[in-house]
Amino acid sequence: MTSPKRIGKIEFGILSPKAIRDMSVCKVIWPDTYDDDGFPYPKGLMDPSLGVIDPGLRCKTCGQKQGDCPGHFGHIDLAKPVIHVGYTRLIRKLLRVTCRDCGRLLLDKEEIERFSALEDDPYSAETIGEKDIKKERICPYCGDQQFKINFEKPTSFVEIVTEMGEDGKVHKSERKLTSADIRERLEKIPDDDLRLLGIDPEVARPEWTVLTVLPVPPVTVRPSIILENGQRSEDDLTHKLVDIIRINQRFKENQDAGAPQLIIEDLWELLQYHVTTYLDNEVAGCPPARHRSGRPLKTLSQRLKGKDGRFRGSLSGKRVNFSARTVISPDPNLSIGEVGIPLAIANEMSVPVRVTKQNLEDMRVLIRIGPHRPTLRDPCGANYVNRPDGRRIRLIAGEEGNCDTVAEMIEPGWKIDRQLRDGDIVLFNRQPSLHRMSIMSHHIKVMNGRTFRLNPAVCPPYNADFDGDEMNLHVPQTEEARAEAELLVAVQENILSPRFGGPIIGGLHDHISGIFLLTNQLKWYTKSEFLYLLKYTEMEHLPEPGKVENGIPYWSNKQAFSMILPKDVNMFYKATCCRNCDPCTKNTFCPNDAFVRIVDGELISGTIDKKSVGAMDGAILNRIIRLHGTQRAKEYIDDLTKLSIRAIMLYGFSYGINDTDLGKEEYKQIRDVLDTAERDVANRINIFEQGHLEPMPGRTPEETLEMQVMKELGKARDRTGDIASRHLGFENSAVVMAVSGARGSMLNIAQMAGCIGQQAVRGERIVRGYEDRTLPHFKRGDKGADAHGFVRNSYKSGLNPTEFFFHAIGGREGLVDTAVRTSQSGYLQRRMINALQDLKVAYDGTVRSTGGKIIQFVYGEDGTDPAKSASGLPVDVKGIAESVLKEEI
Amino acid sequence: MTRLNVLLHEMVPDHQIMTDEDVKNLLVTFDITEDHLPKIYHDDPAVKACGAKPGNVIMIVRKSQTAGEATSYRLVVRRPKK
Numbered sequence: 001m002t003s004p005k006r007i008g009k010i011e012f013g014i015l016s017p018k019a020i021r022d023m024s025v026c027k028v029i030w031p032d033t034y035d036d037d038g039f040p041y042p043k044g045l046m047d048p049s050l051g052v053i054d055p056g057l058r059c060k061t062c063g064q065k066q067g068d069c070p071g072h073f074g075h076i077d078l079a080k081p082v083i084h085v086g087y088t089r090l091i092r093k094l095l096r097v098t099c100r101d102c103g104r105l106l107l108d109k110e111e112i113e114r115f116s117a118l119e120d121d122p123y124s125a126e127t128i129g130e131k132d133i134k135k136e137r138i139c140p141y142c143g144d145q146q147f148k149i150n151f152e153k154p155t156s157f158v159e160i161v162t163e164m165g166e167d168g169k170v171h172k173s174e175r176k177l178t179s180a181d182i183r184e185r186l187e188k189i190p191d192d193d194l195r196l197l198g199i200d201p202e203v204a205r206p207e208w209t210v211l212t213v214l215p216v217p218p219v220t221v222r223p224s225i226i227l228e229n230g231q232r233s234e235d236d237l238t239h240k241l242v243d244i245i246r247i248n249q250r251f252k253e254n255q256d257a258g259a260p261q262l263i264i265e266d267l268w269e270l271l272q273y274h275v276t277t278y279l280d281n282e283v284a285g286c287p288p289a290r291h292r293s294g295r296p297l298k299t300l301s302q303r304l305k306g307k308d309g310r311f312r313g314s315l316s317g318k319r320v321n322f323s324a325r326t327v328i329s330p331d332p333n334l335s336i337g338e339v340g341i342p343l344a345i346a347n348e349m350s351v352p353v354r355v356t357k358q359n360l361e362d363m364r365v366l367i368r369i370g371p372h373r374p375t376l377r378d379p380c381g382a383n384y385v386n387r388p389d390g391r392r393i394r395l396i397a398g399e400e401g402n403c404d405t406v407a408e409m410i411e412p413g414w415k416i417d418r419q420l421r422d423g424d425i426v427l428f429n430r431q432p433s434l435h436r437m438s439i440m441s442h443h444i445k446v447m448n449g450r451t452f453r454l455n456p457a458v459c460p461p462y463n464a465d466f467d468g469d470e471m472n473l474h475v476p477q478t479e480e481a482r483a484e485a486e487l488l489v490a491v492q493e494n495i496l497s498p499r500f501g502g503p504i505i506g507g508l509h510d511h512i513s514g515i516f517l518l519t520n521q522l523k524w525y526t527k528s529e530f531l532y533l534l535k536y537t538e539m540e541h542l543p544e545p546g547k548v549e550n551g552i553p554y555w556s557n558k559q560a561f562s563m564i565l566p567k568d569v570n571m572f573y574k575a576t577c578c579r580n581c582d583p584c585t586k587n588t589f590c591p592n593d594a595f596v597r598i599v600d601g602e603l604i605s606g607t608i609d610k611k612s613v614g615a616m617d618g619a620i621l622n623r624i625i626r627l628h629g630t631q632r633a634k635e636y637i638d639d640l641t642k643l644s645i646r647a648i649m650l651y652g653f654s655y656g657i658n659d660t661d662l663g664k665e666e667y668k669q670i671r672d673v674l675d676t677a678e679r680d681v682a683n684r685i686n687i688f689e690q691g692h693l694e695p696m697p698g699r700t701p702e703e704t705l706e707m708q709v710m711k712e713l714g715k716a717r718d719r720t721g722d723i724a725s726r727h728l729g730f731e732n733s734a735v736v737m738a739v740s741g742a743r744g745s746m747l748n749i750a751q752m753a754g755c756i757g758q759q760a761v762r763g764e765r766i767v768r769g770y771e772d773r774t775l776p777h778f779k780r781g782d783k784g785a786d787a788h789g790f791v792r793n794s795y796k797s798g799l800n801p802t803e804f805f806f807h808a809i810g811g812r813e814g815l816v817d818t819a820v821r822t823s824q825s826g827y828l829q830r831r832m833i834n835a836l837q838d839l840k841v842a843y844d845g846t847v848r849s850t851g852g853k854i855i856q857f858v859y860g861e862d863g864t865d866p867a868k869s870a871s872g873l874p875v876d877v878k879g880i881a882e883s884v885l886k887e888e889i
Numbered sequence: 890m891t892r893l894n895v896l897l898h899e900m901v902p903d904h905q906i907m908t909d910e911d912v913k914n915l916l917v918t919f920d921i922t923e924d925h926l927p928k929i930y931h932d933d934p935a936v937k938a939c940g941a942k943p944g945n946v947i948m949i950v951r952k953s954q955t956a957g958e959a960t961s962y963r964l965v966v967r968r969p970k971k
Binding site: 844846848851852853855856860861862 | 954
């Protein structure tokens with residue numbers, strides 16, 4: 001292997017006319033490609049000496065076949081010089097800083113010394129800019145009066161000549177500079193003056209920015225394609241070059257015939273337009289050249305620019321083999337470390353296996369089976385056999401197949417491409433790949449159906465759901481890749497997120513609801529119920545029953561949960577359902593059963609909910625990883641999800657429209673609360689209109705009123721929520737979800753049953769719409785609650801038309817916000833990744849760039865891996881103390 | 890006119906010019922040459938205040954959220970134009 005080399009310098013120059021002619025193999029003068037018989041015109045744009053694109057032919061220049069011949073440049077001699085659009089800025093600067101007559105830099109010696117400190121290093125020298133030179137001064141060398149030069153997009157320059165007229169007045173007149181004039185001026189600039197401007201005249205003489213000869217790229221760069229109907233379709237570049245040559249030839253003819261100046265100028269401008277669009281078809285102030293169909297042509301600069309351009313699209317972007325993509329769907333019976341893949345995909349994809357003396361017979365079996373695997377029960381076979389000489393034999397199944405013959409041929413040293421089978425490791429990915437958990441390795445399980453199956457508990461790291469999401473799968477092809485996939489990229493190795501040092505994988509909605517229903521308060525189960533719950537967990541034997549009544553043994557719900565815990569977990573904390581009572585009862589009896597105590601792997605008291613098992617929370621999971629490592633954590637998640645699903649199935653969990661019903665009394669209370677609030681608002685408006693409102697410090701009376709109204713209506717909405725939740729208890733599924741933290745909040749329930757409340761745009765009541773009012777339904781200047789978007793109905797009772805409209809306004813703001821946020825954060829992420837992508841932590845703990853430059857002397861200043869830290873801290877003091885003391889601290 | 894010494898401000902971390910001996914040791918510990926060090930411009934207010942010249946290496950000790958106190962080293966370089 002070659003060792004990395006340090007780049008000493010990079011030199012950027014401009015292609016000189018001489019260089020263009022030197023590399024050219026053909027002067028192109030014929031403005032067409034192929035004649036009627038399909039042969040390229042000699043000296044045309046498809047001249048055979050420019051390279052070969054048809055298979056079987058040989059290049060006229062280098063004699064190589066298609067694929068080997070890189071193609072060769074030709075050239076077009078332009079009748080008159082034209083400006084290169086890419087250099088208009090440079091040309092403008094040079095015209096402004098040099099004398100129009102003698103070409104010298106418009107600075108005398110003293111000034112040059114003042115502005116440029118060339119010092120010893122010519123490359124880092126400070127160069128002279130446009131600003132250093134005063135406008136319309138007199139040349140210090142030849143004494144010529146200088147004029148202002150205006151640049152008009154895209155490619156013309158105008159000199160504003162000021163002259164003293166005979167009457168003593170100053171006359172201004174515009175004079176357009178032709179490309180030939182400009183070139184002449186640039187030619188006059190001496191080499192020494194160019195160096196002061198930061199230009200190396202050896203590689204970039206300024207007059208080269210005005211083209212006299214145009215290189216014609218090889219045909220390999222602009223291949224023509226043959227359509228289905230046998231017609232040839234030329235590349236956009238070829239089309240553009242045809243235009244250029246056609247105009248150029250016409251220009252020459254007119255010039256030779258001595259055509260009037262006007263026609264010459266028109267043609268010159270046309271030639272300039274064609275060359276400009278050939279180089280860049282998106283120049284400001286220049287209509288883009290279009291295809292016959294009206295589509296703008298994709299010319300040189302369009303090939304490089306943008307997301308699908310050469311850099312971002314072709315060079316940075318890579319396409320790979322051994323990958324698959326399809327829709328995902330959930331399968332809770334899979335482990336979190338598994339992925340279900342369709343048989344069709346498993347048959348198509350393969351892993352290379354080396355044939356050795358030891359596995360020779362096994363390999364023969366695989367080859368005899370061949371590529372045909374009709375059902376899940378059939379053993380996997382092989383698709384290809386690779387011989388050591390690089391030849392590849394495709395296996396063909398069936399009577400006429402070659403499987404049996406090939407099976408006899410193989411010997412150690414060969415490689416066979418084995419089909420995927422259960423247990424193979426693959427990489428699984430969902431875009432956008434925003435963090436490292438977006439790609440994790442899973443073991444496969446071949447399944448029927450056409451979708452990838454995954455355990456819903458691994459959705460959070462991928463941010464996946466099943467509303468039509470698709471995911472990608474890659475099969476590692478080498479032993480090293482498989483080892484890394486197993487040791488570094490495996491799902492269980494990524495349970496702890498480096499983002500916050502806690503578990504990112506955990507129970508989802510139903511898991512949390514289920515485990516909450518199971519563990520809340522104390523419940524007793526018979527043997528069959530207990531076994532029903534733990535049927536699919538890795539349970540080995542029943543524990544001692546918690547109590548025996550009338551000779552029947554009973555087990556408690558806490559015992560059921562304790563079954564999936566390791567025996568040395570000691571934890572004490574408040575669960576999500578804690579209501580923050582004052583004073584807290586803690587170790588004694590909590591009325592909400594919200595104080596979790598786990599001693600030696602036994603749940604003594606408390607409810608297991610989001611805080612304990614939720615994704616991005618998962619306190620217990622966190623502790624298990626620290627105590628027993630990732631493998632045990634994976635098993636725990638599998639057990640937990642299965643237990644909680646069984647629990648929710650035991651109790652049943654559903655929601656209907658009548659679950660938002662309240663009693664007569666509650667509806668009356670809600671009505672009263674809202675009526676009072678609206679009356680209150682009306683009162684305040686009255687006070688305001690009479691001018692008696694005392695403004696708050698730093699606010700106008702209007703602002704004060706708005707704040708008071710918002711506060712009042714917000715309070716009223718909360719009050720209705722309280723009334724509603726007093727009526728709804730744990731028999732209501734929405735309450736269970738809200739309290740356990742599975743999904744939704746008490747606010748959502750209040751909005752369904754009580755009152756939706758104030759709709760807001762940018763945190764304020766809705767004010768826009770018509771003149772002085774939001775809708776024609778209201779009086780001008782009405783400041784009342786209903787006129788500015790207060791929705792007093794609930795989702796259950798239904799909204800009236802004005803309320804519905806306000807609700808739509810408020811809802812739209814949320815949608816717009818999300819859309820804007822995703823696009824902005826996406827771009828932010830792209831810039832950050834581009835800046836950080838090559839940094840790595842070296843073995844000495846420093847963060848270094850690829851060149852070995854030090855970015856940080858100690859990673860994160862404390863050298864801690866966030867994924868191995870305790871929520872950011874190096875040592876989990878509380879956890880250690882709890883483990884030792886086995887009591888709350 | 891009295892000028893503010895930025896080094897005395899509580900939000901400016903401690904900047905110290907390192908001796909040649911210390912610099913040599915630093916480069917040996919990290920197995921680097923001077924151009925692998927992070928840079929700081931010669932006209933940086935803190936550099937001007939502590940009197941370092943291009944070519945000097947500065948030791949910066951700052952408060953750190955994660956580690957309490959973190960040390961880093963920067964090579965003083967001339968600021969290029971633009």
